[in-house]
Amino acid sequence: MSEADHEISRRELIASSAFVPLAALTCSSAAHAQTPAAHATETALSPAQMKILEAVVDRLIPRDELGPSAAEAGAPIYIDRALTGPNAGEKQTFVDGLAALDAFANSSQGASFTDLSPERRDAVLTAMDNGTATGFANSQQFFNRVRRLTLEGMFGDPFYGGNRNFAGWDLLRYPGPRLVVGPEEQRMDKLPEPYRRSAYGPQYGH
């Protein structure tokens, strides 16, 4: 019985605090608790590996008249943090993949990836994407994984280190998480104004 009493009061507590939705969406300490690795100082990739990764993601999502590149938006930071924490299980595969990529750049284009022209970098990535690149456990799989993580970094909440300045959300014209969405914001003839803000508070994203 005492257990039940305890739970009632706890539910009431939650119910009353639930009517402060702002806190639910901006409570960054809670987010830290959930994602301990998000702001750890430790890194998964060495500076040299990071350079390669930056060069890769910058070909996947290049800077152009539509806005910043994936590296400018911080996608590699997202990836590095992911590999130190929630995705630590794939860190080794990732590091091996980057090494294979640079070796393949050398063997097929005659230089390290970061020393290649944009066209030659694209040739390396295209071969990986097609699965014709050599020296990988599975180049296509690695390419798809890098692409997927780049999307997560570019278009995920800036809390995680990418999507800096909301570059990703602006590119898609995603108007950003809002606490309360009214009927005016669910029309088709008029899009909501962008609300450039992290779910964890205004301190993130810039």
Next chain:
Amino acid sequence: MAIKLKPVDVAIVGLGAAGGMAVLPLARAGLKVAGIEAGGWLDPHRDYHADEIHNNVRMLVTSVSKTKNEVPTFRTSPEQRASRATSNRTMMNAVGGTTTHYDANSWRFAPWDFKIRTDSVGRYGAAALPRGSTVEDWPLTYDELEPYYDTVEYEIGVSGKAGNIQGEINPLGNVFEGPRRREYPMPPLRDTGFTSLMTSAAGKLGWNGHRSPAAINSQPYAGRSACAYHGYCDTGGCHLGAKNSTAVTTIPQALKTRNLTVVDHAHVTRILSDGQGRVTGVQYLRGGKEYFQPAKVVLLGCYTYENARLLLLSKSKAYPKGLANNHGQVGRHYIAHWDGREISGLFPFELNIWYGALAQGVVVNNWADDNFDHSGLGFIGGASLTVNHELHPIAAAAMPLFSRAPSWGSRWKRFVNQNAGRWVGVYAQCTSLPYENTYLDLDPEAKDPLGDPVCRITSGSKENEPRARLYVASRAEEWLRAAGATDVIKQPLSSEGPNQSWHAIGGTRMGENPETNVVDKWGFSHEAPNLGVLGGSVMGTHGARNPTLTIQALAWRTADHLIRNWKSITG
């Protein structure tokens, strides 16, 4: 030695959609109930965020779950060695179970779902039944379940528009639904530009497009807030308590009676039984200690895989092959619901579906169940087709390319810049049947951290369901084009495996015949008279719609039966 606790009237294993529902009628009837739940209470502040990475990419709401340590293995035939199944939308371990982060589409099954065998043979002849299917009619009709659907809809709060009130048809609702006694307790979730577009597109085709029924408050209900449509409902909890999970509805109501004790973070490992074949209680681990909770009645509500596994693990003198398994039926008639979103349309205008909830949708049921003539089609059943709100940015960036752009580089960037907000996928959910080659048992090799075998899924190929899905894919394309889509892409049909399904059904099927069913028409074991089973595991077919409201109506009915027959059941 297990610590022996004071006996209770009813021990319920798992407080999810099913267990969390049954506690309320039992507690109201004055029975002392112990709700033994592997997870804890979720906290909206700590656990729920408007964040796609948190909810959908990393599934952090479920990251500490027990289910992650006991993912079933999967194989397609008995000769194979099974390997770990994927689980891309994990079930929840928490008070409230998966209703804490589900999408809350809250459907009644169609009257046809309860008697597929009789109706199909009657209309199309015996050959219409798919080869190898073990389908039986349910041991109850839609009309018998209707009062319980109604009770649950009003108890938790469901938003929707009735299509059939006592025979009076309203095309604003689902005209194919079985008769209901009254209107939904709340109107549907908000109409939007997009829902209007898709409803009128269905109308142009002469189809009945109507709004999804949702266990989400479209207006304040029972002291809880209305939905704020913020767009992070899927695989995330509601920070306002507007999603009507059992954690904010029936469980708190049951606690108020003081007849329910919630025992959280308690992992049930065995159900014990005596020499006469009656269950005596459950054994669980909590905080490193082992407890025995004696109970007059045990109700299992820990989701399909664990329901079957716990029975198979609970061997005793009376049940050498596992509890309630002397007829070898535990695990049989397993069904992983065929569903998927393979047909997408690209529009020359913005759809603005970023916000809202997944259950804020439009549905077409013209191509579901037996709502159209199947003569010569080579399959029975069909699918409901749904389009909905709640598009997240990473998912939008990973959109299908409609053969219009490469998958990276500047051209891709331009493509998503123009089109990320201009496409939608149609979600098709298919009638799914049980087969001889589809069952659950214990894996002989893979174990959970306690050393117990995990559940093994064996699921062979089927003909009926893929044919139905292929057929409705063309209907989905018509619908998208009628709404103005310029491009439609059909990706290959996903197969049912190798995943752990979030709509897993069967394994403890309900039916009159003990030779082919584990529980009787009330949900009680044919073998152990004081053991009941709650959840989709009792269902013998999966309708073309999400299962949970039916699971909950059945759970309430089982509890009701127990209350009415307390003396004879506890005998």
